[in-house]
Amino acid sequence: MTALTAEVAEPAPPPPPDGSAPKRRGVELTLLAGAVLICVLGHHCVALATAGRTPEPAGRYAAWLAGAALLAHLAVRFRAPYADPLVLPIAVLLNGLGLVLIQRLDATTPTHPTAGGQLRWSALGVALFVLVVVVLRDHRVLQKYAYLSVAAALALMLVPVFFPAVNGAHIWIRFAGLSFQPGEFAKILLAVFFAAYLAANRTALALTGRRLFWKLRLLPGRVLGPILTIWLLSVGLLVLERDLGTSLLFFGLFVIMLFTATGRIGWIAIGLLLAAVGAYAVGTFEPHVHSRVEDWLNPFASIDRGEGPGQLAQSLFAFAAGGLLGAGLGHGQSFLIGFAAKSDFILATAGEELGLVGITAILLLYGLLVHRGFCAGLALRDPFGRLLATGLASIVALQVFVIAGGVTGLIPLTGMAMPFLAQGGSSVVTNWVIVALLVRLGDSARRPRPPEEAAA
Amino acid sequence: MIRYIRWCACFCALLLAALLVNVARVQVWEAAAYGANPANKRPAVERYAEPRGDILVDGRPVTGSRDSGQLLRYERTYENGPLYAPVTGFSSQTYGTSLLERAEDAILAGTDPGLSAFPLWYELARGRPSGGNAETTVRAGVQRAAYTGLAGRRGAAVALEPATGRILALVSSPSYDPAELSGTGGPVKAAWARLNADPARPMLNRALRETYPPGSTFKIVTAAAALDAGVVADVDAPTQTPDPYPLPGTNTLLPNAGSGCQDASMAEAVQWSCNTVMAKIGVRVGLRAMVDAARRFGFNEEGLRVPAWVSRSNFDTDMSPDQLALSSIGQFNTRATPLQMAMVAAAVAGGGELPSPYLVERTTQDDGDQVRRGRPHGLGRAMSPATALRLQEMMVAVVENGTGHNAAIPGAVVGGKTGTAQHGVGNAGTPYAWFIGWAKAQDAPLPGVAVAVVVEDAEARRGDISGNGAAAPIARAVMEAALAAPAKR
Numbered sequence: 001m002t003a004l005t006a007e008v009a010e011p012a013p014p015p016p017p018d019g020s021a022p023k024r025r026g027v028e029l030t031l032l033a034g035a036v037l038i039c040v041l042g043h044h045c046v047a048l049a050t051a052g053r054t055p056e057p058a059g060r061y062a063a064w065l066a067g068a069a070l071l072a073h074l075a076v077r078f079r080a081p082y083a084d085p086l087v088l089p090i091a092v093l094l095n096g097l098g099l100v101l102i103q104r105l106d107a108t109t110p111t112h113p114t115a116g117g118q119l120r121w122s123a124l125g126v127a128l129f130v131l132v133v134v135v136l137r138d139h140r141v142l143q144k145y146a147y148l149s150v151a152a153a154l155a156l157m158l159v160p161v162f163f164p165a166v167n168g169a170h171i172w173i174r175f176a177g178l179s180f181q182p183g184e185f186a187k188i189l190l191a192v193f194f195a196a197y198l199a200a201n202r203t204a205l206a207l208t209g210r211r212l213f214w215k216l217r218l219l220p221g222r223v224l225g226p227i228l229t230i231w232l233l234s235v236g237l238l239v240l241e242r243d244l245g246t247s248l249l250f251f252g253l254f255v256i257m258l259f260t261a262t263g264r265i266g267w268i269a270i271g272l273l274l275a276a277v278g279a280y281a282v283g284t285f286e287p288h289v290h291s292r293v294e295d296w297l298n299p300f301a302s303i304d305r306g307e308g309p310g311q312l313a314q315s316l317f318a319f320a321a322g323g324l325l326g327a328g329l330g331h332g333q334s335f336l337i338g339f340a341a342k343s344d345f346i347l348a349t350a351g352e353e354l355g356l357v358g359i360t361a362i363l364l365l366y367g368l369l370v371h372r373g374f375c376a377g378l379a380l381r382d383p384f385g386r387l388l389a390t391g392l393a394s395i396v397a398l399q400v401f402v403i404a405g406g407v408t409g410l411i412p413l414t415g416m417a418m419p420f421l422a423q424g425g426s427s428v429v430t431n432w433v434i435v436a437l438l439v440r441l442g443d444s445a446r447r448p449r450p451p452e453e454a455a456a
Numbered sequence: 457m458i459r460y461i462r463w464c465a466c467f468c469a470l471l472l473a474a475l476l477v478n479v480a481r482v483q484v485w486e487a488a489a490y491g492a493n494p495a496n497k498r499p500a501v502e503r504y505a506e507p508r509g510d511i512l513v514d515g516r517p518v519t520g521s522r523d524s525g526q527l528l529r530y531e532r533t534y535e536n537g538p539l540y541a542p543v544t545g546f547s548s549q550t551y552g553t554s555l556l557e558r559a560e561d562a563i564l565a566g567t568d569p570g571l572s573a574f575p576l577w578y579e580l581a582r583g584r585p586s587g588g589n590a591e592t593t594v595r596a597g598v599q600r601a602a603y604t605g606l607a608g609r610r611g612a613a614v615a616l617e618p619a620t621g622r623i624l625a626l627v628s629s630p631s632y633d634p635a636e637l638s639g640t641g642g643p644v645k646a647a648w649a650r651l652n653a654d655p656a657r658p659m660l661n662r663a664l665r666e667t668y669p670p671g672s673t674f675k676i677v678t679a680a681a682a683l684d685a686g687v688v689a690d691v692d693a694p695t696q697t698p699d700p701y702p703l704p705g706t707n708t709l710l711p712n713a714g715s716g717c718q719d720a721s722m723a724e725a726v727q728w729s730c731n732t733v734m735a736k737i738g739v740r741v742g743l744r745a746m747v748d749a750a751r752r753f754g755f756n757e758e759g760l761r762v763p764a765w766v767s768r769s770n771f772d773t774d775m776s777p778d779q780l781a782l783s784s785i786g787q788f789n790t791r792a793t794p795l796q797m798a799m800v801a802a803a804v805a806g807g808g809e810l811p812s813p814y815l816v817e818r819t820t821q822d823d824g825d826q827v828r829r830g831r832p833h834g835l836g837r838a839m840s841p842a843t844a845l846r847l848q849e850m851m852v853a854v855v856e857n858g859t860g861h862n863a864a865i866p867g868a869v870v871g872g873k874t875g876t877a878q879h880g881v882g883n884a885g886t887p888y889a890w891f892i893g894w895a896k897a898q899d900a901p902l903p904g905v906a907v908a909v910v911v912e913d914a915e916a917r918r919g920d921i922s923g924n925g926a927a928a929p930i931a932r933a934v935m936e937a938a939l940a941a942p943a944k945r
Contacts, residue, residue: 256467260460303495313495319482320490321498333501356483360476367472374465378458390461397468401475410478 024085025077031089032069039065039096042329046100049330050107064119065096068126075130079137080443084372087442090365091129091435094420095122095428097362100329101349102423105342108335114342114423121425125432132436139440143384146196153189154233156182161240183246184417184426187253187395188433194254195387198261202383205262244282244289245414249398251275256394257387283412296412311337311345315407318348319359326355342423344415347407363404366419370397373438379445389441392434497527504528504549509564509587509822511544511556514596517589519544524639532557537633539603542612542626542661543594543815545764546634550644555661556590556815559763563588563819563827570819570827586822593622593817593830601937602627602909605930610912612662614798615934618894618906620832621802621811623762624938625907626795628666632658664766667791668910671877672923673890674786675734676800676847679726681749682737683843691723691846701732703778710735710781713876726850727858729874731785738784739777746784747773752838754799754810755792762795762815769796786877797892798908800838804851804871805894805903808844810835851893860891862928865936869896869903872931874923888912891927895935905938907931 040062047055055061069092076083099122103115136142142149159182163173173180198205237247255271258264283293294301299312309317318334321327332352337345351359373393377386399419406413417427482490490496507521507530518540520533532547534540545555553561562568566587602613606629615625636647651659660666682688688695699718700709710731717730725733738746750756750771760766769792772783782788792800795813803810811834818829839847851871854860860872872893889911896903909927 256464260457260464263457263460300493300495303493309493309495313493316482316486317490317493317496317498319479320487321496322483323487324484333498336497336501351479351483356480359479359483363472363475363479367469370468370472371465374461374468377461383457386457386461390464394464394468397471401471404475405478408475408478408482410474 028085035093042100082446084442098421149189150193153186181426191391199383202261245416319351322352532638538631542628548637598625618802618806628662669877670786671875673875735781801892802906803838889926
């Protein structure tokens with residue numbers, strides 16, 4: 001364990017001004033109030049448009065949301081007073097908007113209401129957020145559990161292989177009527193492990209990599225091993241679970257964190273090469289993935305074949321129908337997408353009913369969240385914290401890109417949940433934990449250093 | 457490490473920019489193309505999301521809308537579907553629209569800009585006004601008389617108001633129920649296939665879209681041409697026509713159906729429907745004058761709309777004298793829609809002015825405010841008023857003391873002309889029985905109705921008897937109904 005915690009020489013950034021850093025909790029509270037207000041307004045708009053009257057339990061939804069937001073705010077106020085004031089309001093707003101969109105789509109599937117379940121999962125997510133913020137006083141504690149994390153992550157990812165496939169992918173555990181995607185939670189554990197491993201070994205990786213770049217066969221296994229392992233793991237995951245999105249996310253996360261730790265473009269080149277080989281092989285030989293690539297290249301092929309529009313075509317139709325300003329909440333027909341309209345394709349509903357304006361706002365919210373993560377990474381003083389913040393921000397960024405790019409036809413579609421917006425319990429809970437960690441990291445970054453540490 | 461984190465942040469910013477650009481591409485640049493993709497159901501969902509406006513007869517809707525609970529929500533319903541099908545047409549979620557449902561679709565579906573005082577508001581709010589209504593000129597009693605008169609035999613009947621061109625009845629027989637085609641799914645497809653395969657062609661609107669050889673009813677046009685051209689100055693003067701009449705330049709002899717046509721006057725020729733006399737008169741009028749007269753009555757005109765489109769009626773413009781002789785008695789290539797022959801009768805009844813027929817009295821918003829009003833207008837003068845008066849007298853003689861006595865109505869002045877058109881190779885086909893005419897109530901200043909009736913499967917007896925036997929009673933019932941219930945406008 002000592003190797004993992006070894007200090008690496010790195011010029012420290014200038015320390016923040018002593019003691020007088022503003023906490024800005026008032027700003028956070030105001031933004032939270034705004035976020036809750038927007039969501040309650042959306043809730044009422046949907047009810048008026050779909051049922052013609054205000055929602056049945058008029059105040060319950062508002063009370064739930066406001067209560068959860070207040071609880072999270074209090075946890076931050078007392079346990080992470082220097083945290084970034086933007087992170088929590090963005091999370092509340094995105095989660096609330098997701099609930100509004102799911103409630104809107106519920107109106108088109110009266111036999112399968114899902115908003116209630118999503119609300120309960122969101123509550124659980126907020127509870128976990130509070131728990132993490134309260135219990136985890138210092139993010140560096142996580143560094144000690146690096147190998148435990150990776151073991152747990154591998155276990156979580158392997159378990160679903162033994163469960164029956166759902167919609168062509170082995171990524172769900174179904175137990176007692178509940179379904180859970182353990183791979184979602186594994187993301188965080190892997191980010192923790194990567195951060196700890198790279199923080200400890202980055203010097204070795206950085207130096208040997210340069211000298212031996214043109215003699216790759218001589219590279220010691222100790223150095224080349226990890227990247228090959230992760231690559232094999234990703235491909236293995238893909239083959240075993242047929243989950244293109246998650247394996248893409250893991251690999252991308254690892255390459256980004258490796259680059260951040262070492263600054264070696266060579267690693268990126270190797271990583272991209274391996275990814276390209278893997279993606280090409282899988283895209284060519286794996287039928288499930290191959291059909292996705294075909295759909296992406298020609299989304300309207302099924303129409304020409306007389307089989308009617310496929311999901312991606314329906315998604316594009318939905319976005320197009322939204323236009324600049326959108327049809328208005330409850331006035332779109334994104335339910336035509338059918339299967340997965342509430343989960344993977346939730347963004348299409350936002351696109352149709354809120355328009356380009358709404359989509360841009362939502363994407364910018366994600367952009368802001370990622371930006372705050374990177375800011376925390378820049379302001380932190382320890383390499384583990386920096387890498388962890390970079391990793392968590394990258395998880396959000398990659399996930400948004402993969403799924404939003406997929407449903408808008410920018411890249412081949414891979415099943416993945418839009419953070420906070422999409423229906424799916426494991427995803428919401430995981431994202432709340434990510435946000436809790438970002439809050440913790442932000443607090444550590446801006447907290448005035450204790451006098452003895454500052455003097456040292 | 458700071459620098460590399462910045463690079464990563466820049467990379468993420470690039471991803472975000474790519475997403476934003478792509479979303480803008482889909483939602484702005486490609487939006488119109490995607491929206492117009494035939495597989496995109498949104499236009500259809502939107503179209504059927506609200507009840508469709510109604511088509512009204514005598515102020516009462518003959519259509520309706522039913523909430524199907526399906527994705528395409530409101531389906532069309534019809535009251536007395538077969539009776540009004542030649543007027544309304546169908547509005548199908550599977551097969552589109554026809555006739556009035558098509559011609560007034562913008563009003564009925566709520567897309568007409570005239571439905572809203574502030575069209576821009578609906579553009580901005582992305583809503584649309586409720587569908588408007590179309591009030592027809594059809595009168596229920598007249599329509600029903602024509603429909604029951606035809607009684608499912610193949611044929612058509614059209615009644616016009618001569619002064620205005622209002623279509624009082626428009627019947628095609630056999631008919632069909634357009635409600636069968638309203639929705640989607642198997643039964644609708646089966647009904648469509650069955651109706652299209654039916655040899656009686658129930659979906660063909662014979663009144664507007666089928667052309668028949670007009671036979672002897674065309675002699676009215678020939679007589680008008682002769683009078684207007686001055687070829688016949690005295691209708692009662694003998695014409696020195698042999699019976700049978702050898703077609704000019706050939707050895708073919710043109711016979712008559714009855715006797716007493718030898719050397720008959722034009723009045724007698726109309727009264728007893730002498731082929732020989734009228735063929736000879738047509739040849740004497742000459743090709744150019746005959747073509748001009750036919751055109752003045754509406755033949756050879758493309759693009760007549762009522763507002764549903766109407767097939768072109770034909771009178772050949774390049775013929776030899778023997779062909780002209782046959783054409784002058786409504787044979788050879790001469791073809792007319794029942795509506796066209798009703799217009800001929802209306803022109804005579806209206807003093808020579810050819811009215812423009814129309815079906816839609818006015819269109820309104822769903823609250824009754826008027827959007828547009830059908831305005832009577834003439835299509836020009838078909839003949840001089842004096843000619844019209846003389847033709848009226850001759851047509852009255854046909855009914856009072858000629859081939860058309862079955863059309864007589866006690867207490868009204870009725871003028872008419874029977875016809876039997878032969879067709880097919882060697883006249884082997886079933887003859888078409890025709891009757892065109894008009895009626896004037898005893899105390900009225902002008903004729904109140906003009907009518908044309910054609911029956912395809914008339915009892916296969918040659919001669920003008922079938923026009924009088926099969927078509928004239930229907931015409932009488934229609935004219936009676938029109939005179940009995942004058943318009944309440």
